[in-house]
Amino acid sequence: MDAPALQLRGASKRFGAVQALEGVDLDVRSGEVVALVGDNGAGKSTLIKGIAGVQPFDEGEISIAGAVARIMTPQQAAAYGIATVYQDLALCDNLDVVANLFLGHEPLKLRRLDETSMEKQAHTLLAELSVRIPSVRTKVASLSGGQRQSVAIARSLIGQPKVVLLDEPTAALGVAQTAQVLQLVSRLREQGLAVILISHNLADVFAVSDRIEVLRLGRNGGAFRTSEARNEDVVAAITGATQERFGQALAEAQAEHAGGGE
Amino acid sequence: MSTTMEKDPRLTETDRSFGGYVTSAGRRIASGDLGSLPVIVGLVVTWIIFTLLNDRFLSALNITNLMLQIAATGTIAVGVTFVLLLGEIDLSVGSVSGVTSAILAVLITRSGWGNGPAVVAAVVVGVLIGLIHGTLFTKARMPAFVVTLAGLIGWQGLQLYVLGQGGSINIPDGPVTALTDQFLVPAYGWGLAAICVLGFGAVQFTRRTARSRAGLPTGDVTLLILQIVGLAVVLGVTVLVLNADRGVPMVILVYLVIIVVCAFLLRRTSFGRHLFAVGGNIEAARRAGIRVDAVRIAAFTISSALAAVGGILAASRLTAVTQSSGGGDVLLYAIAAAVIGGTSLFGGRGSVWSALLGMIVIGSITNGLDLLSVSSAVRFMVIGLVLVVAVLLDSLSRRGQPQRR
Numbered sequence: 001m002d003a004p005a006l007q008l009r010g011a012s013k014r015f016g017a018v019q020a021l022e023g024v025d026l027d028v029r030s031g032e033v034v035a036l037v038g039d040n041g042a043g044k045s046t047l048i049k050g051i052a053g054v055q056p057f058d059e060g061e062i063s064i065a066g067a068v069a070r071i072m073t074p075q076q077a078a079a080y081g082i083a084t085v086y087q088d089l090a091l092c093d094n095l096d097v098v099a100n101l102f103l104g105h106e107p108l109k110l111r112r113l114d115e116t117s118m119e120k121q122a123h124t125l126l127a128e129l130s131v132r133i134p135s136v137r138t139k140v141a142s143l144s145g146g147q148r149q150s151v152a153i154a155r156s157l158i159g160q161p162k163v164v165l166l167d168e169p170t171a172a173l174g175v176a177q178t179a180q181v182l183q184l185v186s187r188l189r190e191q192g193l194a195v196i197l198i199s200h201n202l203a204d205v206f207a208v209s210d211r212i213e214v215l216r217l218g219r220n221g222g223a224f225r226t227s228e229a230r231n232e233d234v235v236a237a238i239t240g241a242t243q244e245r246f247g248q249a250l251a252e253a254q255a256e257h258a259g260g261g262e
Numbered sequence: 263m264s265t266t267m268e269k270d271p272r273l274t275e276t277d278r279s280f281g282g283y284v285t286s287a288g289r290r291i292a293s294g295d296l297g298s299l300p301v302i303v304g305l306v307v308t309w310i311i312f313t314l315l316n317d318r319f320l321s322a323l324n325i326t327n328l329m330l331q332i333a334a335t336g337t338i339a340v341g342v343t344f345v346l347l348l349g350e351i352d353l354s355v356g357s358v359s360g361v362t363s364a365i366l367a368v369l370i371t372r373s374g375w376g377n378g379p380a381v382v383a384a385v386v387v388g389v390l391i392g393l394i395h396g397t398l399f400t401k402a403r404m405p406a407f408v409v410t411l412a413g414l415i416g417w418q419g420l421q422l423y424v425l426g427q428g429g430s431i432n433i434p435d436g437p438v439t440a441l442t443d444q445f446l447v448p449a450y451g452w453g454l455a456a457i458c459v460l461g462f463g464a465v466q467f468t469r470r471t472a473r474s475r476a477g478l479p480t481g482d483v484t485l486l487i488l489q490i491v492g493l494a495v496v497l498g499v500t501v502l503v504l505n506a507d508r509g510v511p512m513v514i515l516v517y518l519v520i521i522v523v524c525a526f527l528l529r530r531t532s533f534g535r536h537l538f539a540v541g542g543n544i545e546a547a548r549r550a551g552i553r554v555d556a557v558r559i560a561a562f563t564i565s566s567a568l569a570a571v572g573g574i575l576a577a578s579r580l581t582a583v584t585q586s587s588g589g590g591d592v593l594l595y596a597i598a599a600a601v602i603g604g605t606s607l608f609g610g611r612g613s614v615w616s617a618l619l620g621m622i623v624i625g626s627i628t629n630g631l632d633l634l635s636v637s638s639a640v641r642f643m644v645i646g647l648v649l650v651v652a653v654l655l656d657s658l659s660r661r662g663q664p665q666r667r
Contacts, residue, residue: 074549088545090546091546092542094541094543094611095538103546104539111531113530113531117476119476120476123478
């Protein structure tokens, strides 16, 4: 088997007195969606920021396609083919869709912005992903949440990345928009990208991922194949409740609920 | 291509024909995106009022004077726009224009430098000052307000020091004073207008051809031709009026070139795109791999460099540099011009053309009130009121919009 598109070994990060991550391991292969789940403060965002070079890890080793990579800045991460879509979208409201898609990587012609080529590529890219927006010249400020998320994801593909990190792409989206974004995630997998998806929403995780990695209090808290995993096992791994205790609590809650209903 | 893109029926798509353009422009205005409309209406109203009060207001002589009056502060306003687009402020531009013009005057009169080298030296000092401001702001993480407030005070001190005893230096006749007292002969004025119109038309048609070759939608030709004709009319009337007096002043040529270059920089280069991005969402810009600090330092540098150029133009007009050069209302008018034109103090929105419009408004009010021999007291109050109304209109019109900036 060839090396994973991205491999993380022993990633640690400390903020003052808080050990946000300690010895976290993670593997993602090409054409695979790995869901990273965990409770608030479990270290999901810290992990993403470490891989993306926004806040480098204190310790730990990142390998890209089998070769050790040194990622200290977002630019280095981009050079290794890692693209990140952040929870807060990181789009510029005052710029149009085309400008946002190519931000930081604008094609130039005679040292001027090549607007024609940008607009054409934007059309192609958005059509490939079946993203629906009024016009590629619309200011991002006037797009809906789902459209903004789609633009943000489409943007991550501009540099032809190998690994895409998605931080809570469906948070704050409606039902139809969530479905739209999840379809988009499946399309990324079809295109052979390695996808790391952070989500709080287990329904989304089960709908789209191949594997589930649980983070708990900054450590690996469990790993599942999505096709074999049961919802309550994943919840138990996230909350740290032993399965027994969790099962008991669940049974009690159900009994209580059933009792209350009668 | 776009054939595979499904259209959402609720979207109000802009039809790229002339009629479609009018409809969508009407819709934009109705929804509160006024653009430059209030400024232009305000300008027309101002001109009508002043013409009614004094028929000399629209005379060729007075329009020429108006142009000469606004070039210096207008240039400074163009520079300030770069910093405003970041969502920051540069309070030092008045003092920087003062100190650099003082250096220019001293180099010419006391050190015997030629006009050319002295101008270069003054602009270089402006660049260095901008680098200092930008570095303190980005690397030392001082608020721009504080950095440039210190600059406002400090550089004015340096100006007084450079001017030394007497505090006033006359600039001998030469290229610097020629900027203001030399005019293009009428034929050159017409040639200049023709070049502008043809250049604009050529650029627009080239872009159009490139777009249609790439299979992208192009606007209606009628609209484009109307734009070109509109520009031709505006420039033609301006040149006609100026030629009726002494011709197009050299200083206006300088001012125009600066505006065109800056507009190009902001709209057509990756630097300009990045500047807007940093002003719109600095975190997004940083994550997109933009070298945010470099962009911010560049903006402060451009601001100070253009302040230096503005200082030189002011020295040219006054044919002297005094202790009060660059003081008083220069800073206030420069920032007010940019803001009246529609540049947002929150960053990410504005243009150098709006700084030009705003400057014409302020210049017209100042000039018109001077013609009526009204005191500075009234002038300041009127301009203050105009500033409030301009920003009020802008913020009211944006209430219904998705973002409030």
